[in-house]
Amino acid sequence: MEGVSGVRWSRGVRPGAPGSRTTRLELFYDLVFVFAFIKVTSLTAANPTSRGLAQGLIVMALLWWAWAGFAALGNVVRTDQGVLPFVAFTTMAAAFVFILAMPQAFRGSLGGLPGPLVFAVCYFIVRAVPVAVFGWLARGDRELRRRFLLVMGRGLVVGVLVLGAALVPQRLASEPGEIGLRLLLWLAALAVDYTAALSLRGSGWTVMSAGHWAERHAQIVLVALGETIIALGLGTGFAAELPLSWSVIIAATCGVAVVAGLWWAYFDTFALALEQALHRTRDPLVRAVLARDAYTYLHLPLVAGPVLLALGLKGLLDGTAEPDVPFGGARLPGFDLLVLYGGVGVYLLTLVVLGWRVLRLSRWPTLACVVLLGALSPVAARLPELAALGLLTVVVLATVVVQTTVDAGLRRRVREVALAEQLATEAEQTTWRGRHL
Secondary structure (H helix, E strand, O other), X not given: OOOOOOOOOOOOOOEOOOOOOOOHHHHHHHHHHHHHHHHHHHHHHHOXXXXXXXXXXXXXXXXXXXXXXXXXXXXXXXXXXXXXXXXXHHHHHHHHHHHHOHHHOOOOOOOOOOHHHXXXXXXXXXXXXXXXXXXXXXXXXXXXXXXXXXXXXXXXXXXXXXXXXXXXXXXXXXXXXXXXXXXXXXXXXXXXXXXXXXXXXXXXXXXXXXXXXXHHHHHHHHHHXXXXXXXXXXXXXXXXXXXXXXXXXXXXXXXXXHXXXXXXXXXXXXXXXXXXXXXXXOOHHHHHHHHHHHHHHOHHHHHHHHHHHHHHHHHHHHHHOOOOOOOOOOEOOHHHHHHHHHHHHHHHHHHHXXXXXXXXXXXXXXXXXXXXXXXXXXXXXXXXXXXXXXXXHXXXXXXXXXXXXXXXXXXXXXXXXXXXXXXXXXHHHHHHHHHHO
């Protein structure tokens, strides 16, 4: 829905505003996805194969659309007012249950509830609740109803595919065949989500507050980076209370350094520049398309990258924590190396694509880093675990330093504007509080 001029508002649902920012309720909602990312990492680590990785990435994509629906709703209405908190709590409960059902999402266990069906039904609820609120808002305007029906039609097709995947008979094929069929149906659901959204050409998006939209997506990136830090502290070795060693300390320090480098690459200037570009885009349709491309689409790999990195760090720390492993560890298994270097590569490559899509900038140092990581992967495969991680750390930090130096002029301008906006907002709030509080 492009605009909200035809909406009949009430006390139960109150409109957002162009200056709206993220509410505390939305931050509370994101806590469920902290658990979700940890769950995806743990389940993929338990099945370190190409199929396990594919399953984890598909679940990540499904989680992303579940999160994106509530983020879009919070951009149009005030989620902490009226009935919306209860809508959020309902959605959180359904999201928590389908995350709990993740281990049985592909094949249910004997006894108990059917895991695939529980997963699918709860996922359908999470997707349907924000759409239902949008439908209620559009009831009084013919054009808004027409656009809502297009969005609802996409959601129904996705829901049928996901529920169909859950209802695949267990005796229809062998276990690998059953899992493969579910994967195909889920991939079809994701394809419908993405292609249908493209066909809407932005008319299904409403970006009332550019600041809220940018802030919400930046926060979920922060959640993903935070999950990487959690993975550093929840390795098997720590849970088993194995003796602390220099290998573990060095590995943990390098892991934190890599995550800090990734944080700097996005949050120091880049996130601010993206938000300012969205603010400067005044045409509603152009803004909607930009928001869709830069945030709804391109922030998914920006979230997936740190989750993959967390998976690699978890495997590496599990190995270095063992007391009988020599200093530096053994060679990294191919799967751990793939997700470790690949996760960082996906994250940095997404920043390159974002820089070109939004700012029309060629971020050559970051692109060179992605190419270098690919070239160094065969070398890292022959190194001990700590050496492979140390090499990754040096490359990431060097890239951040070079990219920051190249972006010095842009960085100065973007941060000056951001500081001026912050000071102006604080001055207005101080004046209002002095008069009314």
